[in-house]
Amino acid sequence: MPTLEAMKIEELISRVPGVKAVKVVGDSSGLNEIHVITSSDKSPKQIVRDIETVILASTGVRLDRKIISIAQVESDTRTEKILPYQLTNLKIENVDERNVRVNVTIEHGEEELYGEFSGPKTSRNVPKIVGNAVLNALADVHDFALSFDDFAEVYFVGKKYVLVHITKQYNNIEESIIGTAIMDGNFEKSIAEAVLDAFRRI
Numbered sequence: 552m553p554t555l556e557a558m559k560i561e562e563l564i565s566r567v568p569g570v571k572a573v574k575v576v577g578d579s580s581g582l583n584e585i586h587v588i589t590s591s592d593k594s595p596k597q598i599v600r601d602i603e604t605v606i607l608a609s610t611g612v613r614l615d616r617k618i619i620s621i622a623q624v625e626s627d628t629r630t631e632k633i634l635p636y637q638l639t640n641l642k643i644e645n646v647d648e649r650n651v652r653v654n655v656t657i658e659h660g661e662e663e664l665y666g667e668f669s670g671p672k673t674s675r676n677v678p679k680i681v682g683n684a685v686l687n688a689l690a691d692v693h694d695f696a697l698s699f700d701d702f703a704e705v706y707f708v709g710k711k712y713v714l715v716h717i718t719k720q721y722n723n724i725e726e727s728i729i730g731t732a733i734m735d736g737n738f739e740k741s742i743a744e745a746v747l748d749a750f751r752r753i
């Protein structure tokens with residue numbers, strides 16, 4: 552029979568947006584397992600963070616995320632496939648005479664993801680700073696090692712495009728991923744969009 556603490560934790564988790572069902576297993580020694588079924592509108596890592604925050608704020612209990620398992624089912628009205636990661640803000644500012652800082656905001660459904668990266672402001676390096684800021688924003692929604700490797704500008708059927716190369720490493724296997732974006736007059740924004748395009752192909 553569930554303990555009173557487990558029942559209370561279950562009730563609190565069930566109120567977290569996106570949670571469809573929850574089962575908490577515990578005994579007199581504490582909580583042992585937390586199984587959660589969620590919609591696919593948020594990443595599993597975001598759901599875990601939301602659960603941790605709700606429980607800590609409501610009870611003072613700091614959950615061990617290792618006991619939380621997340622299973623996702625397709626949302627009734629929205630899925631990740633029709634909720635693309637969208638760049639909503641790109642800001643480049645000087646840190647000093649030699650370096651710049653790039654901040655990006657990416658939306659995915661109701662989530663806002665933030666990324667930042669800094670480095671020397673040479674013409675060849677700034678696009679890499681932009682690309683790494685985007686990858687930093689996405690770092691919590693995947694379990695891969697991703698690197699922004701290079702970029703190029705190409706003309707195709709009369710239009711100018713930006714190509715980026717990203718390497719994905721998972722289970723000691725590396726994969727090359729190419730992303731593209733049309734040049735819309737803002738080169739740095741096009742780099743960011745191309746990185747997002749590559750990420751969607753992962």
